[in-house]
Amino acid sequence: MAVQPEEARPRLAALGFAPADVETLAEHFLDAERRGLRGHGLSRIEWLETWDELPLDARPSCAVDEPGYQHWDGGGALGYLTLAAVVEAQLSSPPVHARVVVCSSTFPTGSLGYWVRRLAAGGLVGLLTATSPRRLAHPDGGEQLAGTNPLAIAIPSGDGAPIVSDVSMGAVTHGDVLAGRARPEDLVPFGGSQAHKAFALAVGLQVFVDALNPVDGFGAVLLVARPESDPVPALRVLADGVRLPGDALR
Secondary structure: OOOOHHHHHHHHHHOOOOHHHHHHHHHHHHHHHHOOOHHHOOHHHHHHOOOOOOOOOOOOEEEEEEOOEEEEEOOOOOHHHHHHHHHHHHHHOOOOOEEEEEEEOOOOOOOHHHHHHHHHHOOOEEEEEEOOOOOEEOOOOOOEEEOOOOEEEEEOOOOOOOEEEEEOOEOOOHHHHHOOOOOHHHOOEOOHHHHHHHHHHHHHHHHHHHHHOOOOOOEEEEEEEOOOOOOHHHHHHHHOOOOOOOOOOO
């Protein structure tokens, strides 16, 4: 039977996570459920329950902290917890203008829109991407060369409703496959006859993160910045009621 919302925290606690980590993970999974992102939601608890060993005591740390740049080492912790620590650090000590944050050993990362939305709620612009196991092949076939490598962008707004764009380069997500909502063979670059465009983005993001990551393995790269203007309210006027990225489902 699928995990029910009221079971999220007890089942995470039963896996051995500390209370603060239970809250971080539960909030992420429940937010994904509320937004209809079931592949990143409560099914991930069932997924964690299949792991032979969970990194319960691992903790991320900031290995390098320089003006405009940080390097975080996940230290073996779940990527969710690494990104939670990274986001809290940016909100506690925002950059003067902008900062690039490179995260090593960071997997799984979940719904990237969740993390940049939190930055936008704190008044910061966020752009985040992350790598994952190579699951996308060229549309013409061949070896799997890139992860689904989502790209999430959040822009705060003076009217309180940020723009949050979060797009995976796959026609479906691996989470959809885990949740039983898609077949493994459905996991191809999105776009049909234009799938080469999504494939190009996936490859570009793959090597972008890999080039900045000083450690082999999965990683994430975040650009966080203070906004210099407030373009979202005017965009909403121009949109004239059209649902924009990040708006609640109607």
